[in-house]
Amino acid sequence: MNAVVPAVQQPPCTLKGTVATLSVLHVAADDIDRIEQRLRHTMAQVPGFFDGAPLLLDLAAAPATLALPALVARLRACGFVPVAVRQVPTPLAGPAEEAGLPAWPERTGAAAATPVEAPAGEAVRSAATSRVLTDPVRSGQQVHAEGDLVCLKGSSPGSELLADGNIHVYGPLRGRALAGLRGAQEARIFCQSLEAELIAIAGCYLIAEDMPGALRGQPVQIRQHEQELIIEPLVTR
Amino acid sequence: MARIIVSTSGKGGVGKTTTSAAFGTGLALRGHKTVIVDFDVGLRNLDLVMGCERRVVYDFVEVIQEKVPVHQALIRDKRVENLSVLAASQTRDKDALTPEGVERVLTALAEQFDYIVCDSPAGIERGAQLAMYFADDALVVTNPEVSSVRDSDRILGLLESRTRRAERNEERVRQHLVIARYDPVRVEKGEMLAVDQIQEMLAVPLLGVIPESQAVLAASNAGTPVILQDSADAGRAYDDIVARYLGEERPMRFVTAERGLLRRLFGSRA
Numbered sequence: 001m002n003a004v005v006p007a008v009q010q011p012p013c014t015l016k017g018t019v020a021t022l023s024v025l026h027v028a029a030d031d032i033d034r035i036e037q038r039l040r041h042t043m044a045q046v047p048g049f050f051d052g053a054p055l056l057l058d059l060a061a062a063p064a065t066l067a068l069p070a071l072v073a074r075l076r077a078c079g080f081v082p083v084a085v086r087q088v089p090t091p092l093a094g095p096a097e098e099a100g101l102p103a104w105p106e107r108t109g110a111a112a113a114t115p116v117e118a119p120a121g122e123a124v125r126s127a128a129t130s131r132v133l134t135d136p137v138r139s140g141q142q143v144h145a146e147g148d149l150v151c152l153k154g155s156s157p158g159s160e161l162l163a164d165g166n167i168h169v170y171g172p173l174r175g176r177a178l179a180g181l182r183g184a185q186e187a188r189i190f191c192q193s194l195e196a197e198l199i200a201i202a203g204c205y206l207i208a209e210d211m212p213g214a215l216r217g218q219p220v221q222i223r224q225h226e227q228e229l230i231i232e233p234l235v236t237r
Numbered sequence: 238m239a240r241i242i243v244s245t246s247g248k249g250g251v252g253k254t255t256t257s258a259a260f261g262t263g264l265a266l267r268g269h270k271t272v273i274v275d276f277d278v279g280l281r282n283l284d285l286v287m288g289c290e291r292r293v294v295y296d297f298v299e300v301i302q303e304k305v306p307v308h309q310a311l312i313r314d315k316r317v318e319n320l321s322v323l324a325a326s327q328t329r330d331k332d333a334l335t336p337e338g339v340e341r342v343l344t345a346l347a348e349q350f351d352y353i354v355c356d357s358p359a360g361i362e363r364g365a366q367l368a369m370y371f372a373d374d375a376l377v378v379t380n381p382e383v384s385s386v387r388d389s390d391r392i393l394g395l396l397e398s399r400t401r402r403a404e405r406n407e408e409r410v411r412q413h414l415v416i417a418r419y420d421p422v423r424v425e426k427g428e429m430l431a432v433d434q435i436q437e438m439l440a441v442p443l444l445g446v447i448p449e450s451q452a453v454l455a456a457s458n459a460g461t462p463v464i465l466q467d468s469a470d471a472g473r474a475y476d477d478i479v480a481r482y483l484g485e486e487r488p489m490r491f492v493t494a495e496r497g498l499l500r501r502l503f504g505s506r507a
Contacts, residue, residue, distance in 0.1 A: 159394075
């Protein structure tokens with residue numbers, strides 16, 4: 001009863017807007033060995049996290065003597081995928097082109113009217129960019145807030161809560177929670193019941209196995225102090 | 238307006254098809270015109286559970302491809318009035334399902350039925366997503382074990398984001414939790430998750446609990462929806478589920494271990 005019928009035409013491509021996380025590398029020296037050393041140190045703290053990670057090079061503080069193509073090759077060898085450059089000083093414009101990296105479009109028009117960039121390391125705190133989730137976050141769901149992320153019903157194992165600012169969970173936190181995604185070290189995570197698979201603040205992370213057993217299932221806050229995560233019970237009354 | 242109900246779970250083997258068959262039959266027994274549609278293209282099973290495997294002429298995929306009108310592919314149940322089955326194709330795969338085709342078939346079915354029960358395949362890929370896409374209600378079938386609960390959690394997330402109702406910002410798909418293969422004795426021994434634990438993890442209203450029962454396997458093999466067996470506890474549990482779905486209040490049964498006479502005499506040895 002089967003016959004060959006022409007396949008239904010699928011569109012060959014679709015163009016959609018998206019918000020993707022991009023790491024930015026601020027280059028402030030021309031010593032490529034030192035840059036690599038520093039990067040490898042960071043990468044060693046989160047093994048595998050940066051594999052194939054797209055990278056935007058910020059050259060605002062880069063010296064004119066920087067051998068950009070060599071740096072790009074070194075970054076690729078480290079596993080990064082450099083995609084573009086921004087704030088390119090004139091002497092480096094040629095090398096950037098040589099390295100095959102386009103200039104990242106600077107914000108214009110309406111976007112520029114919003115506060116351009118928070119000081120480095122400072123989380124965006126505007127209420128407009130925070131998100132409030134009234135439903136439970138299910139396994140496989142990934143939610144990102146540019147400011148604070150407030151989750152009223154808790155999160156399930158296999159879910160990911162991501163925030164550039166703080167994360168508040170008024171229920172059990174059972175998935176992953178990564179606060180201070182863009183490096184805000186003062187970001188914190190609050191939850192009614194700590195049952196997370198992984199928590200991280202500004203790249204400093206802790207897996208379930210390494211969390212203190214006495215605090216599991218307890219209401220806690222998590223903050224970062226000198227590259228260490230501190231989990232403290234939330235004292236209510 | 239017909240209501241479209243998807244029976245789904247993520248994980249395989251938890252009782253989706255058993256639930257589709259029993260639930261659809263239960264609706265028809267109460268006088269509602271009901272059709273059960275098998276979305277498991279390539280792994281057709283519903284026809285076996287419904288006992289109509291020898292009467293399949295045309296299937297869902299052929300209707301989607303407009304080779305036959307939908308009424309020609311419908312298989313009327315011989316036992317229950319108002320009940321029909323639309324079988325899946327066994328020789329094709331899920332790619333044969335297209336959103337436009339599924340929508341057209343469901344629209345045609347909605348003209349003649351009150352309820353359309355979509356039996357979802359396992360997984361979260363195309364077949365499962367199309368089975369849930371047009372749904373108004375979802376029966377999320379879960380077994381009392383952690384992997385099944387996690388998969389159901391994933392499905393609940395998809396129901397909230399990858400359905401027509403979600404995309405159109407309409408009233409959300411109504412979610413109902415069905416816990417199948419529940420064994421209160423093993424729950425008491427801590428070998429299985431308890432109802433309240435599952436509810437706490439999934440945060441979805443409970444529609445009913447189906448006890449682990451020999452009758453389910455026997456009924457499947459015999460091609461009889463288990464709800465047609467009054468003597469089977471699983472059948473009675475499905476009857477409760479249909480009644481609750483239609484708005485009737487019924488106390489939850491099969492949640493606690495019943496102390497039989499023998500067990501009371503000799504003590505629990507199980």
